[in-house]
Amino acid sequence: MSKKGVRIVAAFLVIMMMAGCGDERILERLGFIESQSFDLLPNGKLRITCSIPIADPQSEQNRKVIAIDAESSKDAKLEFNKKTSLTLVSGQLRNLLISKSVAEQGLWDKFDTFGRDPAISPQVNISIVNGNAGHLLEKDYKQHPPTDKYVNRLLGKEARAHTIPKMTLYEFSRDLLDDGIDSIAPIIKEEEDNITLDGIGLFMESKYVTKIDTEEAIILGFLRGNLQRSAIDVELKKGQQVMFNSLTSKRKVKVEHADTERAKVAIHVHLKGSILEYTGPLKLDNPSNRREIAKTVSEHLTERANKMVKFMQKHQVDSLGIGQYVRNSLSHNEWQSMNWRDVYSKADIKCYVHIKIRNIGKSS
């Protein structure tokens, strides 16, 4: 055999022998951590719970839940591994459930590994749990899919409808590390038989500060960005409801004045939607009545939007990202020298919401 032939055979043999010692992760020998929850213990340690689906059709349970007290997430993974026959891996992680108490202490330091570990997808959903996160994850909700999938689909579906923001590891860390915007995250809580949305948490840096209610979430939605295929329900007076769907929105932020001390900002939101329900006295087929309703709804929404901005200013959280627009209108030096949080809390921010009725549905 020629010298080249010998080399090829040798290389082939080496490859064949290497087969046994690669970092193989054969599917059925793995335990996929699908959800992980974090609670704060009185002694300052974390209680970490993880849920692993079981792929055995004969098994009665469809998942396995393990809880452990540990210093950090990776520390916990080593401990988890001691308790199972499977190699635990986090590449299929879908949900991070963080209890409010942990979130109040700040997420970034403790969760360093989620930004660092290449196995963890940036598409992992982050949600804050009002109450005990471990308990929420441990519990089986009889009328619903397995808890991991339940949470995952709940958040995904609601984010598509814009009732909550889509908040994955990617979006959270982007808002966190960017100048002039603060992160937000959906809050969920456990009920008797269900898991339900409990508002949207506002963060200052990586620390949870306060929340806004679920009813106001859509307002936050259109103040924060452009929406598509959304819906909104407005109560004009007692017993007078208007519901819009196929709602699209466009946000325009105008910085009217900005220096290192003061800022004046106007947020214009243009909504367009179809009326799906209206329980009021006016006849909708009359164009002037329609204009009337649009005007009332616009005023109503403007008021709610202004209230929300005031609330955020009070807590000094710039969850709408107004700082980004102010930053763009200033020079880099000016922006660096200004204390945006102070300026923000005193800034003159006005919201203007305009709604346009696209159509009034099939019957009139």
Place this chain on the structure above:
Amino acid sequence: MIKGILSGNVALFHESDTYIVDVYGPAARAIEQSQTETVITGPHDAFTEQANSNLSLIRERLKSSHLKVIKLEVGEVAKSNAYILYIKDIANMDYVNELASRIKAMEIDTVYDTNMLIQCIDDNPSSIFPQFISTERPDTAVSKLSDGKVLCFLDGSPSIVSVPASFFEFFTSSDDYYQRWAIGSATRLLRLVAFIITITFTAVYVSITTFHYEMIPEHLLLSLTESRNRVPFPPLYEALLMETTIELLREAGARLPTKIGQTIGIVGGIVIGQSAVQAGFTSNILVIAVASSAIASFVVPNYVMSASIRLVRFGLIILAGLLGNFGLAAGIAAVVIHLSGLTSLGSSYLSPVAPFHSSDWKDVFIRAPFSLFTRRPSQSKSPNKIRNKMRK
């Protein structure tokens, strides 16, 4: 004179003259349908083992005085006749001369078939891939001639080879031209998809189940793990086992008469499709992967190319099982590098992708309307680049 007698002629001696009379009429197969290259619409006749009848099949379709035939002798012992066909002023004479000189330079006792002949004269004898395309269909042969290609065939073989060939030519069928152009284009794209499926599907399964669990979608994860749970082998061995079984079935089916072939199909379908999964021998998703890549491999119209691709697939499966997606990517890269290095009669095998000739693409990746076929393929380096013209 002796040569004449050896060729089956009768020698007639009259006084001092000798006449050689051609009364040779050997037993021959009738012109039938091609078994290997069937089409749905279009002509159904195919070449036979008789060189004269093959020539007449081509002449019938190409009544041009420019069609030229060179007759050569091949094989030191057998002295078979090889014919080179080309259209003068359309074919590039460099190719014709190169082909003729290669055939003359062959040193071999006997050649039995054109497919054997081309292996003796191709540019890279040790490559897996065929570098000349052979066909049994006269209509394909004629279309190659008018593309400016050179044909070559051997007396006693029903295949005609067209040179130079490009890799993508192996994925075309004359049926593409007989369908409406949109359907023809869709079929061509489908074949390229089939090519990708057949070389990668099983390999991707192996690589994902062995290394890259992160890539599995949420909904597939559990069913995949469930079906893998009962299998005692690692995915690599599981896949090789199934692929070998399919190859066994195919080979058995190819060598048996049609009636027994059906039995093989049923036995294979039931034993492998169902029992293997039920017995926990393989996972059902692997069966899907193996079956679809086997089916996809038969979509490739050229049998020689289809066999080459299937062999390449085994290499990729092994690489995927050992090194995961990295191995798979490296393997595909190696195949692409190899393909780019190949030549067919000195011209690039990957033409018209490399060298890049986008104007040829409308007859490679899709089958555009005929009105757009205004130029002959760049690979044939024809002196008459524009079609429908015979310029001096």
